[in-house]
Each structure stands twice: as structure tokens, then as C-alpha cells.
Amino acid sequence: MRVSDLIDPTIKSWNWTAILETIHAYEDHLRSIFASSSNLPDKLVWLPTKNGNYTSRSGFGVSVVKEILHRFVNFNWQSNIWRTHTAPKIQTFIWKAAMEALPTNANLFYRGIQVDPNCKRCNQTETCYHILQDCPFSRRVWDLSPLHTNMSLLPSTLLDWIGKIKLAVNLLPTGISSTSLNAKKPPQQPITTNNDQLGINLPHPVLPLISQPFPHHVASPAPPPDSDLTSLFVISCFTYAAWNATSLVSGLGWYFRTYTDSYAVSDLCQYSTATRTHVCSALEAEAWAVLSALRQAQTCGFEAIHIFSDCQVLVKLLNSEDIHTAIHAILGDIRAICSSFKLSLFSFIPRLANGKADSVAKSALQAFVSNIVP
Numbered sequence: 001m002r003v004s005d006l007i008d009p010t011i012k013s014w015n016w017t018a019i020l021e022t023i024h025a026y027e028d029h030l031r032s033i034f035a036s037s038s039n040l041p042d043k044l045v046w047l048p049t050k051n052g053n054y055t056s057r058s059g060f061g062v063s064v065v066k067e068i069l070h071r072f073v074n075f076n077w078q079s080n081i082w083r084t085h086t087a088p089k090i091q092t093f094i095w096k097a098a099m100e101a102l103p104t105n106a107n108l109f110y111r112g113i114q115v116d117p118n119c120k121r122c123n124q125t126e127t128c129y130h131i132l133q134d135c136p137f138s139r140r141v142w143d144l145s146p147l148h149t150n151m152s153l154l155p156s157t158l159l160d161w162i163g164k165i166k167l168a169v170n171l172l173p174t175g176i177s178s179t180s181l182n183a184k185k186p187p188q189q190p191i192t193t194n195n196d197q198l199g200i201n202l203p204h205p206v207l208p209l210i211s212q213p214f215p216h217h218v219a220s221p222a223p224p225p226d227s228d229l230t231s232l233f234v235i236s237c238f239t240y241a242a243w244n245a246t247s248l249v250s251g252l253g254w255y256f257r258t259y260t261d262s263y264a265v266s267d268l269c270q271y272s273t274a275t276r277t278h279v280c281s282a283l284e285a286e287a288w289a290v291l292s293a294l295r296q297a298q299t300c301g302f303e304a305i306h307i308f309s310d311c312q313v314l315v316k317l318l319n320s321e322d323i324h325t326a327i328h329a330i331l332g333d334i335r336a337i338c339s340s341f342k343l344s345l346f347s348f349i350p351r352l353a354n355g356k357a358d359s360v361a362k363s364a365l366q367a368f369v370s371n372i373v374p
């Protein structure tokens with residue numbers, strides 16, 4: 001089955017009869033997805049990336065994040081690691097152990113390095129837990145350490161072990177008289193120390209794995225019209241979208257004017273607003289504002305249009321052939337409608353300079369919300 005099988009070619013929108021007969025479980029989800037009206041061809045895309053292209057990095061990230069979210073569902077990072085009363089380098093070490101990120105033989109082997117994955121001392125698989133607790137040599141070290149805790153009774157999983165080991169009670173070192181450990185512990189120090197006290201609050205360790213780099217754009221100056229097109233009557237259009245992340249409602253605003261601003265294009269087209277529901281992101285709302293403005297410009301019979309938006313991501317997408325999986329259909333319709341103009345340009349404008357469109361869009365959203373809220 002293809003997406004096009006679920007689109008009614010007559011009305012160029014979802015064929016709800018076909019959808020309810022085949023994939024009715026996805027009805028709610030599909031209602032928030034815009035079906036392109038410009039007959040975009042079906043395309044296989046990799047949804048975890050914005051441009052729809054698969055990369056080994058994104059594939060690895062998805063698999064790791066899924067595993068991490070499942071594995072750490074009951075693990076308290078703050079109390080078990082970042083707020084333990086110990087040196088930052090020890091916290092980092094524990095964090096790496098919890099993430100199974102220590103360069104153990106098993107990890108090196110898993111990453112394709114030609115090493116023996118087994119422990120050199122006992123020939124069992126050398127995992128983080130094995131090194132820290134399970135290896136007979138490690139157990140012997142723990143047995144000899146001045147802890148008032150029977151380490152052999154600790155849990156058999158790494159995360160549970162990390163959660164319990166912080167509760168192990170230190171006794172005064174015995175048989176040591178002139179080490180740095182002893183020098184740092186004055187005699188009047190209490191015999192026991194509680195390791196679970198406030199430490200340093202570091203960033204959440206999972207987020208760097210799932211965060212996507214935010215595209216960096218340089219504001220593109222308004223390109224001058226081509227010399228062959230200087231005779232065209234270019235209309236400037238300023239768009240803005242106000243989006244409510246809770247209700248997923250968006251207010252769209254735009255207005256037209258000439259380059260010289262010496263006279264208005266027409267009273268009908270000066271300020272326009274619209275609202276949309278089921279808008280899933282601010283980027284989608286901005287794209288809807290541009291598409292709505294272009295549709296009106298087409299209706300008004302404009303030959304050349306210069307769109308200004310304060311959404312840098314959108315402007316960059318429109319000035320390239322890049323795709324964005326979240327707004328693929330809207331971008332397709334924008335590009336299709338642009339082909340009907342002799343000239344279409346897209347430029348970034350700072351939000352402070354886009355005040356008129358800003359105010360009309362916000363007014364549209366406010367009016368819509370006040371109408372539906374009793």
C-alpha cells in the first residue's frame with residue numbers, strides 16, 4: 001500500500017473511507033497530517049532525521065535511546081550519581097559504568113575492535129559489572145576494603161549495584177598510616193560517611209544522544225530581482241504564525257505591499273488572517289502561513305512575490321531543494337504554487353521587523369481561542 005492509495009484524487013485530500021477500512025487505528029494521527037494537494041510522489045523517508053535520509057548515526061542513536069529509555073526506567077540519576085558526595089571524576093566514572101561505556105573488553109569487542117571479550121583473570125565476559133563486582137578478583141578487593149557491608153550480598157545487576165553501593169559504610173582505614181587517604185581524613189572525622197549528599201548537577205546524560213543539532217542559518221538578504229525580471233511588479237508579503245502548543249491551534253497572518261510602499265496593493269489583500277487546527281509544531285504553523293499567503297497571492301493574480309518570514313529554518317528550506325519530514329507535504333504545495341509565479345523569492349526578516357504580521361496572526365489565534373472557549 002502507498003500513501004497515494006489513501007488520497008482521494010478528486011478532492012486531493014485523505015480518503016477517509018479507505019483509511020477507515022484499512023488502517024483505522026491511525027485515524028487520529030492522520031488527521032494531524034496534511035495530505036498534499038499538489039500530487040507529490042510517494043517517497044520513502046527515514047523519520048528520525050529531519051531530511052528523511054538514513055544515517056548510521058541516527059540509526060544507532062534510535063536503537064541506543066530505545067534501549068536506554070527501557071533500561072533506565074527506574075534508575076534515579078540524581079541520587080545514584082550526580083548528587084553523591086564524591087569527586088566529579090568519580091561521578092563521571094560511575095555514569096560511564098551505568099551507561100556501559102567503560103572500555104571493557106566486552107565493549108571493545110562489541111564495537112568491532114579485535115580483542116578477546118573475556119576477562120584476563122577469570123576468562124568470563126568482561127562487562128562493566130564483571131569488573132566492578134562479579135570478577136573473583138574484584139570480590140577479593142572488596143572483601144579487603146574497609147567497608148561495613150557484605151559486598152557478596154549486593155544485587156546482581158549493574159544499575160541495582162550502583163544504587164546500593166552508595167549506601168556502603170566506610171570504616172576507618174586499618175593498616176594504613178601514611179597515605180593520602182589517611183591524610184585527608186582527620187581523626188575527629190565521624191567514622192561513617194554518607195556518600196549520598198548533594199553533589200554537582202550535571203546535564204542529563206541521555207539528552208545529548210537524542211538531541212539533534214539545531215540548524216544554523218545566516219539571515220539571507222533579499223536578493224535583487226533578476227535583470228530580465230525588473231519589469232515585473234514584485235509584491236512583498238510578510239508572514240507570521242502564532243502557535244499554541246497545548247491546543248495545537250495556529251493563527252496565521254500576512255499582508256502584502258509594494259517594494260516602494262508608496263501605495264497599497266488593494267484593500268482586500270492588505271491584511272489577511274486564517275486559523276488552523278491540528279498544527280503539530282511552530283515550524284508547521286509558519287509553513288502554513290506562507291502557503292496561505294501564496295494561495296491568496298495567486299488568487300489576486302500577482303506575477304511576482306517576495307515572501308518574508310522570521311522563521312530561518314523555513315526560509316532555508318524554501319531556498320533549497322531540501323526536504324523536511326515534518327512539513328514535507330506543505331513544502332511540496334508551496335513549491336508547486338511557486339511555479340505559477342514568474343518570480344518567487346523567500347527571505348528572512350527579524351521578528352522585530354515583522355511586527356504587523358505578528359500582531360494580526362496573534363489576533364487571529366486569540367479570536368479563535370476565545371470563540372471556542374466558553
Ligand SMILES: [Zn+2]
Pocket residue numbers: 119120121122123124130134135136137
Ligand atoms: Zn574476571
